[in-house]
Amino acid sequence: MSKFRGGLRAADVAITLAVIVLAIGAGLAAWLWGPYAPSAAAGDGRVVVVRAEGQPVLTVELGPDLEIERHDVSGPLGVTVVEIGPEGARILESPCRDKICIRPAPINNPGQTVVCLPNRVSVEIQAGREPPFDTVSY
Amino acid sequence: MDSTRLARLSMLAAMGIALHLLEASLPNPVPLPGAKLGLANIVVLIAVVWYGTRDALKVTLARCLLSSLVIGSFLGLAFWISLAGGLGATLAMGLGRRWLGSHLSVVGLSVIGATAHNLGQLGLAAVVIGSGAVLWYYLPLLLAVGVPSGLATGLVAKALLERPGATAAESGP
Numbered sequence: 001m002s003k004f005r006g007g008l009r010a011a012d013v014a015i016t017l018a019v020i021v022l023a024i025g026a027g028l029a030a031w032l033w034g035p036y037a038p039s040a041a042a043g044d045g046r047v048v049v050v051r052a053e054g055q056p057v058l059t060v061e062l063g064p065d066l067e068i069e070r071h072d073v074s075g076p077l078g079v080t081v082v083e084i085g086p087e088g089a090r091i092l093e094s095p096c097r098d099k100i101c102i103r104p105a106p107i108n109n110p111g112q113t114v115v116c117l118p119n120r121v122s123v124e125i126q127a128g129r130e131p132p133f134d135t136v137s138y
Numbered sequence: 139m140d141s142t143r144l145a146r147l148s149m150l151a152a153m154g155i156a157l158h159l160l161e162a163s164l165p166n167p168v169p170l171p172g173a174k175l176g177l178a179n180i181v182v183l184i185a186v187v188w189y190g191t192r193d194a195l196k197v198t199l200a201r202c203l204l205s206s207l208v209i210g211s212f213l214g215l216a217f218w219i220s221l222a223g224g225l226g227a228t229l230a231m232g233l234g235r236r237w238l239g240s241h242l243s244v245v246g247l248s249v250i251g252a253t254a255h256n257l258g259q260l261g262l263a264a265v266v267i268g269s270g271a272v273l274w275y276y277l278p279l280l281l282a283v284g285v286p287s288g289l290a291t292g293l294v295a296k297a298l299l300e301r302p303g304a305t306a307a308e309s310g311p
Contacts, residue, residue, distance in 0.1 A: 011243075016246070019288075026278040
């Protein structure tokens with residue numbers, strides 16, 4: 001049977017490549033259909049909480065049927081525009097100097113936050129119901 | 139079984155424990171939970187090649203039980219997950235040897251073993267957590283990481299088995 005350098009055989013290379021392909025396939029599947037997909041993530045009661053000066057001013061429940069809406073939030077520097085839609089929440093415009101808060105990708109997972117510190121605006125995703133476990137240890 | 143076989147299997151188990159403990163002391167180069175070098179698989183590979191699936195399972199069982207006693211994770215979650223992965227890997231390698239033995243060298247067996255190890259661990263983790271979501275995130279990464287570690291341990295086992303003194307009194311099927 002054919003031998004590669006080091007005494008490997010054709011079947012070895014085949015098996016290795018097969019596992020690599022499997023890994024890539026699993027990665028693709030996870031990207032397309034796994035919990036990354038916004039439509040899969042929505043609809044379980046998770047909530048966007050927008051705060052100005054620490055006080056909640058807007059609470060919107062995320063879901064796949066949500067229409068994209070822009071909300072104006074006033075802060076000491078001016079108006080921050082928060083966009084909430086089926087893909088999640090993000091900050092569109094803000095009067096701050098550095099514009100760090102303006103991210104192209106919306107957040108939609110519990111615990112994620114986008115914050116405009118100079119204008120005292122925070123956007124946070126909260127879980128709708130309690131997760132089944134309290135903590136994880138290894 | 140005769141005493142030579144028993145002694146050799148015990149030695150293999152002891153080496154497996156030592157490798158497992160060594161690996162536990164090393165800093166983890168890959169911060170994925172469950173991603174590890176799998177050095178103990180070297181020993182399992184040798185056991186499979188020399189003595190076959192059933193005896194290799196005994197070695198794996200002894201290794202997991204005893205090393206968990208030393209580390210202190212006996213009957214804990216880490217122990218069960220490690221056992222699930224270890225037994226799965228041993229079975230996969232043993233059956234791989236029996237069915238594909240003529241085509242596959244030890245290196246390919248090791249890749250199979252590493253993959254089965256990851257699948258077994260992830261499977262049990264998913265059952266324990268009660269959610270399949272774990273699989274989505276970790277499966278692709280663990281499979282990918284398992285390939286180089288499987289290749290590495292396979293090459294080491296291959297080098298060991300090809301040393302002039304490494305003949306078994308009785309070889310497995």
